[in-house]
Amino acid sequence: MHAPESFVFMFRDTDWFAKVFVGAMTLALAWTGIGGILLCGYLVLTVRGLTEGNEILPEWGTWKPLLREGIVFLSSAAIILSPLIGAAALANHWWVRCTITIVAALLLPSIVLHCARRAPFVSFYSRDVLRLAARNLRPAAAAIGVFAGACSLGWISLVIGWPIVIFWSLLASTSLIARMH
Numbered sequence: 001m002h003a004p005e006s007f008v009f010m011f012r013d014t015d016w017f018a019k020v021f022v023g024a025m026t027l028a029l030a031w032t033g034i035g036g037i038l039l040c041g042y043l044v045l046t047v048r049g050l051t052e053g054n055e056i057l058p059e060w061g062t063w064k065p066l067l068r069e070g071i072v073f074l075s076s077a078a079i080i081l082s083p084l085i086g087a088a089a090l091a092n093h094w095w096v097r098c099t100i101t102i103v104a105a106l107l108l109p110s111i112v113l114h115c116a117r118r119a120p121f122v123s124f125y126s127r128d129v130l131r132l133a134a135r136n137l138r139p140a141a142a143a144i145g146v147f148a149g150a151c152s153l154g155w156i157s158l159v160i161g162w163p164i165v166i167f168w169s170l171l172a173s174t175s176l177i178a179r180m181h
Helices: 016-028 035-053 063-090 095-117 121-125 126-133 137-149 154-160 160-180
Strands: none
Touching: 016 035, 016 160, 035 063, 035 095, 035 160, 095 160, 137 154
8 A cells, every 4th residue: 555655656746735725624614515516526537637647736727627527526425425425314313313324434445446447327326336445445445534633633633624634635645545456
């Protein structure tokens, strides 16, 4: 696994600071809905670029592809995770809900990778995402761990701002996801 590389690849881009700053501001506006869609689209395009060997971050200036990829990803995630979300809502015990949440979190990196491969939307009814998840369980867990670990570094968040730390950890996680293929 390329965990150390995942934390520094974005610094190879000569315009990394502006892209990370815009990403952090988009993350801060994720609660509006449109910010979340744009952020998801950006992460899918980042994974796509990394899987194609391009370690330069995507540009933020083209909003149409970001919206399209974000909507496809969120729709795909909603479709494949809807049985788990329904089961969690009906569960009577907290440990069942926690287990279902962990399973859903482990599936998300495979859904991102599936969308980044430009797989047809209808192929979500196949077992492709489940096969990706089963084959890449350790990298998916590492990607989630990187994100959770970086989010828990409160002192860094206070120094450079929580949106930048969280967006940077999202980029590191997407780099790990891209290396799953």
